[in-house]
Amino acid sequence: MDKPTNPRRTRIQREKRELILEAALEVFAQHGFRGATIDQIAEAAGMSKPNLLYYFKSKEAIFVTLIDRLMEAWLAPLREMDAEGDPVTEVRSYIRRKIEMARDFPRESRLFANEILQGAPRTLPLLEGELKELVDEKAKIIRDWMRQGKLRQADPHHFIFAIWATTQHYADFDVQVRAVLGPDKGGEGRFEDAARFLEGLFLG
Amino acid sequence: MDKPTNPRRTRIQREKRELILEAALEVFAQHGFRGATIDQIAEAAGMSKPNLLYYFKSKEAIFVTLIDRLMEAWLAPLREMDAEGDPVTEVRSYIRRKIEMARDFPRESRLFANEILQGAPRTLPLLEGELKELVDEKAKIIRDWMRQGKLRQADPHHFIFAIWATTQHYADFDVQVRAVLGPDKGGEGRFEDAARFLEGLFLG
DNA sequence: GCAATTTTTGACCGTTTGGACAAACGTTAA
DNA sequence: TTAACGTTTGTCCAAACGGTCAAAAATTGC
Structure with missing residues (x-):
């Protein structure tokens, strides 16, 4: 477990994390941290919410990575x-x-x-x-x-x-x-x- | 009904609306529209949520008045x-x-x-x-x-x-x-x- | 004082939210 | 084939949310 936060990542993990960060940037920039929802980010990244949470353990974690x-x-x-x-x-x-x-x-x-x-x-x-x-x-x-x-x-x-x-x-x-x-x-x-x-x- | 939105207002209505707007300014400025909650504003204004909603029909209405x-x-x-x-x-x-x-x-x-x-x-x-x-x-x-x-x-x-x-x-x-x-x-x-x-x- | 009106509140409702979880799916390699 | 591992999803939950409502409390006008 905890693979996504572990620096050792598979190709898919690297790609999906990039995808999520790109989508999150869009959503956070428009709505702010509290205004943005995980569902919005997940949809923008083309995946389900639980799937997104497999790559980042929380909304906060995405935001911090981005910042x-x-x-x-x-x-x-x-x-x-x-x-x-x-x-x-x-x-x-x-x-x-x-x-x-x-x-x-x-x-x-x-x-x-x-x-x-x-x-x-x-x-x-x-x-x-x-x-x-x-x-x-x-x-x-x-x-x-x-x-x-x-x-x-x-x-x-x-x-x-x-x-x-x-x-x-x-x-x-x-x-x-x-x-x-x-x-x-x-x-x-x-x-x-x-x-x-x-x-x-x-x-x- | 609808007294608070009617331009003809009592002294209490004028005072309470001011109180709410002052509190809302504080909360909105810090958290943005979506980040702010009616409960937060109500508490900052020293009143209950239903009471606040007696003076403004919605969160949106407070925001628009403020803007x-x-x-x-x-x-x-x-x-x-x-x-x-x-x-x-x-x-x-x-x-x-x-x-x-x-x-x-x-x-x-x-x-x-x-x-x-x-x-x-x-x-x-x-x-x-x-x-x-x-x-x-x-x-x-x-x-x-x-x-x-x-x-x-x-x-x-x-x-x-x-x-x-x-x-x-x-x-x-x-x-x-x-x-x-x-x-x-x-x-x-x-x-x-x-x-x-x-x-x-x-x-x- | 008393009735009408205004103000306040507790309880409640439907929806959205962040997040958990186990089960299913896919892939790889022995 | 099958066991191990990585990935994806449907379902669920508790908390927080915006807002309603009827009834209680306070105020006002007579």
């Missing part, structure tokens, strides 16, 4: 910001990457937003630990760049917050953005427009 | 932006008001964020109608200001989005902001710091 994976991908762009690189290029690349993530992985962004909105019940230690460390480190780099006159002077922590807020906005508040822009301006080009605007805002 | 009220207050700051005023002063005031709302009414902000994240099932018409109209009108004003060289040139719609995103971030992602800033910098002054930073970002 864990998400975190890695989430922090990656900031990790890549290089102290040795050209400041303007580094910040521009970071903004680009974040906007591309909002465009290509909106479900991940919404899942994360849901978790934080609810008070980060499952991620607070990570936020206070790994995330804070990373941000502090990068904030120091940004502060140096600003002191060297390579970037406009500002509080580097709030500078990072502002990049997060503005880029993720296009994923989390997508419905509102599209409603306001209308069918014309709200089309495919809105992420490109946003990227250009944000580069100007943060680097102009 | 309706919220919208008015939500749009007010943007409405106040005056085409005749000084551009820099007007934008600065708008940012100030929005940050103050994030500080003083974080539950309202989170409730709204929840609704939009879920795809705005109950507010989409309002977003596409009243909100879009208002934003289009103010975007025009901002564009004029930019053309006159009073503000840095940029896409006015995305300019407004960026103000929304950054200010509401301090309410919606408060846990994360505090976790990253730590007990020291994350104290009472963080909204003041944010306000100063945002003024520099959008007007500097």
Whole structure:
């Protein structure tokens, strides 16, 4: 027993777990943790509820697995910001990457937003630990760049917050953005427009 | 019967409905619509579930009432932006008001964020109608200001989005902001710091 | 005071929920 | 063939859910 949680897994187990996580991402992102039901996820994954529970021991377990994976991908762009690189290029690349993530992985962004909105019940230690460390480190780099006159002077922590807020906005508040822009301006080009605007805002 | 929904209400009805809405705001903001239960709201309001349902005919009815009220207050700051005023002063005031709302009414902000994240099932018409109209009108004003060289040139719609995103971030992602800033910098002054930073970002 | 009305409550109902379980099914290898 | 193992499902359960209802309690108007 307990094979699915055991790191040693069969091919079928690996495939089915992937299938479930993909379905769960869709459902959790749309309804939040409590709003989502195991039946919904099971149906989206094309299997019965007991079958799903054979691969994950609980709804919570699916959610935690999803969040864990998400975190890695989430922090990656900031990790890549290089102290040795050209400041303007580094910040521009970071903004680009974040906007591309909002465009290509909106479900991940919404899942994360849901978790934080609810008070980060499952991620607070990570936020206070790994995330804070990373941000502090990068904030120091940004502060140096600003002191060297390579970037406009500002509080580097709030500078990072502002990049997060503005880029993720296009994923989390997508419905509102599209409603306001209308069918014309709200089309495919809105992420490109946003990227250009944000580069100007943060680097102009 | 049907007294509570009838506009003609007794003193008790008005008071109790207020009590319920206050309690519901707390619970909905923390758990979202589906995550919140009538029992939770009733307990927070200090009354029994059937008693609560005497004043509001359903959970949905409470939520809709809350959202309706919220919208008015939500749009007010943007409405106040005056085409005749000084551009820099007007934008600065708008940012100030929005940050103050994030500080003083974080539950309202989170409730709204929840609704939009879920795809705005109950507010989409309002977003596409009243909100879009208002934003289009103010975007025009901002564009004029930019053309006159009073503000840095940029896409006015995305300019407004960026103000929304950054200010509401301090309410919606408060846990994360505090976790990253730590007990020291994350104290009472963080909204003041944010306000100063945002003024520099959008007007500097 | 008393009757009409408003407010409150306990008990209840049908449905949905997360999850358990044993039995059945499929696959593999001796 | 058959025993062992991995996979799938139908059935079931207790708790939680949104909501109803009749009756009790409190309030109000005369």
